[in-house]
Amino acid sequence: MDPTTISDLPTSVQFNFENGEFLPFVKLEQRFVSNLAPMFFDQQAVREIIDQTDRLVYDIRYYPFITSNSDMALGVTRIYPGKVGDEYHMTKGHFHEREDQPEIYFCVQGNGFLLMETMEGDFQAVLWTPGTITHIPPQYAHRVVNTGDHPLIFVASFHLSAGHVYEPIIERGFSQVIVQQNGGPIFQSNPRRN
Ligand code: M6P
Ligand code: ZN
DSSP states (O other): OOGGGOOSSOOOOEEOTTTOOEESOSEEEEEEGGGGGGGSSOHHHHHHHHHSOOOEEEEEEEEEEEOSSOEEEEEEEEEOSOEETTEEOBOOOBBOSSTTOOEEEEEEESOEEEEEEOTTOOEEEEEEOTTOEEEEOTTOEEEEEEOSSSOEEEEEEEEGGGOOBOHHHHHTOOSEEEEEETTEEEEEEOGGGO
8 A cells, every 4th residue: 555654643534424434545445246256156147247337346445554663554345235146245355364363343334244254164143233343353254244225334443464365255255145035134055165
């Protein structure tokens, strides 16, 4: 990220609880269905969306609070409501490259689940409502799923040096997926693992 943000002085940004934006921010990333293509299990639904009009699934605003000897970062993610096939919109999900790096996620707005899973297969799902704050221990992959009708907004705090590892998620995904059935979310074992 932008090295010009290095500062050894206290730094604040102003967060807007209504829309999840904050100012100033250093980087905005947008992730469309095409960027997440391997993450969804219904590949035909993915292709249909990409062939028609690719759709924004979530965006992330970042601020790296880099000092001369620390690398704390802030990320605010907004997952827009929607589904790919029957599977709800979600983040890619990732492991941290460093095995000693946890993260804190704070659900500000919206409804859904935080999925966490270790390489050994310990799977945990936490129901998320506004105000839920979860500590994600090191070595748990983490993904947020928006099962509501409104944007799900969450604040993340992590070290930049933690790193992101996406390969295991691309290859196998989480052990459970969340799909809509009879108008509400249900968990199913991931068809990609069968
Ligand atoms: C949070 C943080 C970021 C992450 C983002 C989106 O803001 O955990 O590090 O990049 O969510 O998650 P993902 O990279 O899994 O799509
Ligand atoms: Zn993380």
